[in-house]
Amino acid sequence: MTDYAEEQRNELEAIESIYPDSFTVLSDEPTSFTITVTSVAGEHGETVEATLKFTYVKKYPDEPPLWEIHSQENLEDSDVEDILTLLQQQAEENLGVVMIFILVTAVQEKLNEIVDVMKNRQEEEKQRREREAEEAEKVETIHIQSVQKVAFQGTVVTIENFLVWKAKFELEMAELRRKRQKEEEQAGKPKLTGKQLFEKDHNLDTSDIQFLEDTGNNVEVDESLFQDIEDLDLDEEDPDFDPLEMGSDED
Template identity: 80%
Template sequence: MVMIFTLVTAVQEKLNEIVDQIKNRREEEKRRKEKEAEEAEKVAFQGTVVTIENFLAWKATFEMDMAEIRRKRQKEEEQAGKTKLTGKQLFETDHNLDTSDIQFLEDAGNNVEVDESLFQDIDDLDLDEDDPDFDPLEMGSDED
């Protein structure tokens, strides 16, 4: 009985050592991966050190690129005829537009004559404008 107890205890201790070694390896592997991830993250955030020379070189190329883009846009607008004048510019350049609306209305023949006598007694009308449920669109429909 004592001998079996001694053997079982020795096996248990050996198994505990093996389990501890496995745990230690896993923890060490986990720490190593975390450290590698941190290093990779640090490398990702490290960029080119900005110096006056680097900045001036970048600025020169950037300004050339922007000027080229502006030239391309201007050419595209000129080719597409997209140089539209504003309303003010149109009226300043073409004085025929000053009277064009009046001529259009006269030419269309849509002169509407208004019978002003219909509006003489407008104060006598019972309009429910003070009513919070007043809806001017419902006034014309008395189908209720």
Template identity: 65%
Template sequence: MVMIFTLVSAVQEKLNEIVDQIISRREEEKKQKEKEAEEAEKQLFHGTPVTIENFLSWKAKFDAELLEMKKKRMKEEEQAGKNKLSGKQLFETDHNLDTSDIQFLEDAGNNVEVDESLFQDMDDLELEDDEDDPDSPPADAESDSTD
């Protein structure tokens, strides 16, 4: 019984040592990965140093791309402009447009209906639009005209 207890205790201690080693190795690997990730992030932010030669080559590429984009935009605008006709050109090509407004007015005719009941209570309203109306003359001009 004493022998079995001694053996089990020794095995248990050895297993605890192995588990502790595994845990410490995992922690070290985790720390190493975090450190590598930080270094990689620092490299991303570090970039390449700017020198006169680097800048001039980048500037030349950038200007070329910008010029190419402007040329594309100009071509697109030209193509869009070719398809659109001016108002004068529309009237010259489509003679139905000459009479379309007249036809519309004839169709509408004098069939405009006004509901007069909407305007019956207008006397009860207090309208003070002289001050608010930008088209009305100033108060000084009104007093001069009444003199």
């Protein structure tokens, strides 16, 4: 006849020696205790943890013990369900032998797998962000290149838009001249003399001739009046020389 109480006491002593820092007895009748299981640390030090509560039934180990997840850290609901399913499977496979160490070891391995999954998820998320950043950079590069291409090509000139530009340009130049003239007047800038105007604008040297030609007022000169001027004996050094008296003698 199996002595269930003896087997349970022996296993309890072994479990306490194997897990001295994580084993805690909750009660003696029925025998109930907890074992805290922690995964190995992940790449960035992340861990998952589960505190398992076991309770011996009268005919344990021929009947499976009772179990539950007393507390947990960083486990998702789906992970908790997977652990409970794993405990059920391992208990059914090990009926007839003390199984607490087997159950705890199975949960330990499961927690390590969960950390590996977390690590893979983090790596996939990192790669996804990197791909998104690369795609965003490519889109930005294409946008900049398209803008630069449009800026380099400029606007195609047509008769219509050239006339619009020309009219706008002439208005701007007229406004600019008006402002300059106003500024000069306000600054008291002196008006230019005729000579200065002539030197500044060479169009003035033909303006009078053009005016005469346009009006038909041509001036004719009688050259015969000046044919004998060289025969005159004009002594400009004689202070008594008077052209008026000379004319009166001839009369």
